[in-house]
Amino acid sequence: MRIAVAGGTGWVGRKVVEAVRAAGDVPVVLARSTGVDLTTGAGLDAALDGCATVIDVSNVVTTGRRKSVAFFDAATTRLLTAGARAGVAHHIALSIVGCDRVGLGYYMGKRRQEELVLSAAVPHTVLRATQFHEFAAQMLVRRGPVVAAPRMRSQPIAAREVADALVTLAGAAPAGLAPDLAGPEVLEMDDMVRRLARARGDRRLLVPVRLPGAAGRALTGGALLPAADGPRGRQTFADWLTTPDARAEGR
Template sequence: MRVAVAGGTGLVGRYVVEELESAGQEAVVLARSRGVDLLTGTGLDEAVEGVESVIDVSNLTTTSAKKSIAFFEPATHNLLRAGERAGVRHHVVLSVVGVDRVGLGYYKGKLRQEELVKDGPLPWTVLRATQLHEFAQQTLGQVPGPVAVVPRMRTQPVAAKEVAQHLVRLALAAPLGATTELAGPQIEQLVDMARRLLRAQGRSRLVLPVPLPGATGAAMRGDGQLPTGPHARGEQTFEAWLSEHTV
């Protein structure tokens, strides 16, 4: 099967490409470095020709709702239109657990992405995953310096490779026309994850826990980003990930 991977050069995307190729499928990477621009649609029609399924793991880093929507809305619209013209039979998109319960700006764009897919012309499946194990490092890298400001947050982190494996299984199967969830094996506190990561890396840095205000902060400190019902569960713990990715 010929499967297009939007964002195939990113963290999850690289694993998706590896999983597809290991399964004997043909992966077509949709990325600017491959001559495809999701925001303008440049090169998209040519790239998805003969594609049967699309896995969309395209992403950007922002806390702004405006910037998030400005990316996900046109990118998703262009992907769906190109997919319809090419006769794509299954559109799979990666989203986030709690995207509809936590009022983060970034999540506004993801919700818009989900809406477009669900109301769009292609058979679809949405996978909402919890934060990746790499999220602790991403949080620490947002503000350099001796003090790391880390929001108080409960999460059930999952391995990027396991997210990719799940996405590929979904893409190679029949469309669900539904949203499914994937989480890691254990609930963690983000502040604790950050401290353990720094210790594993041999780095000395003060971690300052900060509760975000309002309903958004309360949801992050509570169950807002945890699965609420039946869900698939990854196997790799954060501790096992630390052992694999740090010396």
Template sequence: MAVAGGTGALGRQVVDAVRRRDLTPRVIARSQGVDLTTGEGLDEALAGVDAVIDASNVVALRAKPAIAFFDAATGHLLAAGERAGVRHHVAVSIVGCDRVDLPYYLGKRRQEELVRSGPVPWTIVRATQFHEFAGQMLERSRGPVALVPDMLSQPVAARQMADHLVAVAVGEPLGLAPDVAGPEQHQIPDLARRLLGHRGKRTKVVAVPLPGKAGRQVADGGLLPGDGATILAQTYDEWLAAHSVG
């Protein structure tokens, strides 16, 4: 089972989940000599692969680079998958990317379009933000004040999401799968404050409303899972308790 973006925050978890199923992971990443944006090394990486989980990602605050990345990466991955006879392509997407007009989400929409119209049987799995998301927002701030986007979400444990993705990948293609979320709704700034308390830090968290149309879409619940969502069990408090202070 190949994991695109297998060295990233989610991808590493997926690689571990593949091993927990006694399957053999094949990591697709630049550090492994494979470049999704050019296609270099993909044919060799996918030789003999049964299923691909695409957890690739790009840090992009504007729509144009996000769309360009997913256009290139997804296109190359699907084309190489067809040549290799891949049975199942699983794309990791984001709950709300089809109804919230954040710039990065426009890239995810392009990814989904390519997967839906592509040559490899597919499943798209949309997840809410991970429990790690609040910490990632804190890492972007330096000094005594952290600016964190004011977002209502229903965050999910990345490790449990990884196990879910592998279970989906070994099964038959589903098309658009049910949304995946955690058991509780939270404001992301509140999670950031609880994480800081867990770490014994006094950084002040300031909730920053998202501007414009996207902000209104988020405020209206655009990032919450739809009906029939798959709810994974770990709460944010349980996730905090499982992580050492640091």
């Protein structure tokens, strides 16, 4: 089976492509580097020809509402429209646990993506996942003598387990909004960043930062934790710290 992976060159996308291949299917990467522009639709019809399933893990790097909403609105609309023309039987989108409860600009774009997918005629599934273990690595990418780490409670999961879950969904019937996917334990993000820095020998000063207002209260109060039972990953953050992913991601 040919499975299109939108954003297949990103952190999660690369792992989804690997999981598709491991399952014996053929990944078709949708990215600018492969001649496909999700926001304009360029190259999309040709790439989706013969694809039975789309797994959308595309992303935009921004914290702003306008840019996030614009990207996810355009990319999701193009994917769904082209998918309908191509006869795609299952559109799967990755979203974020708690994006409907936290008023951050980036999450507004994810809400728009969910709205479009869940109201689409193409059979669909939306999987919300918690922050990845790899999210801690993003905090260490920034240069300088000080590392700012967000104050937030999370139930982190390995990106590889999220990728595997998405490919498993590709082999199942469309489920609408699927149960939340989360990791095996609740942790504080600033502590995760500190532990990763220590494991890498990064001796910079780490400063926990709480976002102001309602969003900050929501992040520290557990709004990004799953609100109901659902599937749970097995790899703990401590276990992840011993893997090649922990040494490589974000560098």
